[in-house]
Amino acid sequence: MTTGPLLGEPLPIELANTAYAVRGRPREGLPSAEHLAAWLESVRSRLPLPLPSELVVTEADLASARELRASVRALAEAAVTGAAPPARALATLNERSRSAPRWRELRWDGRPVALTHAAAPPVAAALSAVAEAAVDLFAGPGLAALRACQGPGCVLFFVKDHPRREWCSAGCGNRARAARHYDRAREGR
Numbered sequence: 001m002t003t004g005p006l007l008g009e010p011l012p013i014e015l016a017n018t019a020y021a022v023r024g025r026p027r028e029g030l031p032s033a034e035h036l037a038a039w040l041e042s043v044r045s046r047l048p049l050p051l052p053s054e055l056v057v058t059e060a061d062l063a064s065a066r067e068l069r070a071s072v073r074a075l076a077e078a079a080v081t082g083a084a085p086p087a088r089a090l091a092t093l094n095e096r097s098r099s100a101p102r103w104r105e106l107r108w109d110g111r112p113v114a115l116t117h118a119a120a121p122p123v124a125a126a127l128s129a130v131a132e133a134a135v136d137l138f139a140g141p142g143l144a145a146l147r148a149c150q151g152p153g154c155v156l157f158f159v160k161d162h163p164r165r166e167w168c169s170a171g172c173g174n175r176a177r178a179a180r181h182y183d184r185a186r187e188g189r
Contacts, residue, residue: 003039004029007168009158010142011046012134015039015065016072017156017168024153033057036065040126048129049102049116061123068096068127072134076157079138080148093131100128151176 004018004027018029018039030036037057044051074089100120107113118125137143137159145160151172158168167173 001035001038002029003035003042005156005169006042007156007158010133010137011043011130012072012137013076013146013157013159014043015069015130016076018069019073019155021153021155026155030062030066030069033059033062036062036123040123047126049118049125051122051126055122057123061121061127064096064124065127067092068131068134071096073157075134075138076146077148079143079146080157093134096127096131097135098128099131100125102129152179 004020006014007017009017020027020029030039034057037055040047040051040055040057071089071092075085075093077083078085078089100118102116102118102125104114104116107115118128120128137146142159147158147160147166149156149158149168149172151167151169152175154168154172154175156168156172158165160166167176
């Protein structure tokens, strides 16, 4: 089940990138609750709290995830362009962040283990954790490395983690280089 590219970016950017493009055509990576469940499963190991093995995702969860995604995309766009962020995007992010209080407990079963618990249903707690990670990203030092991919037709965001990285993926880099080559070859005629 395709939910969009997973590029190893911070969780908020991974969620934002579930709205992606193929050959310049917009694609919806979360068209159904099942797709949201698949996306949560694919990032399960990166969430700060455990999800139940039988995760039930509702249409309300899907609407909440899409709204959070739109907010993260709007905030990322504002961040990379230097524009003021939309007030509604900030409000939505903050609402999601505070929607599921979480706490950590120490367990000692032969060795110390920290477990994170949430006072909300699992999907709401996971989305709250993603929103909280977005707060950390947009308010932290990682913001300076946030980029919009300049690949032809690409709408994804990425965190520039290497000085030479200019695109979200090798595929976008290849398409950009091929487009430049085509343009130079066409100009030479």
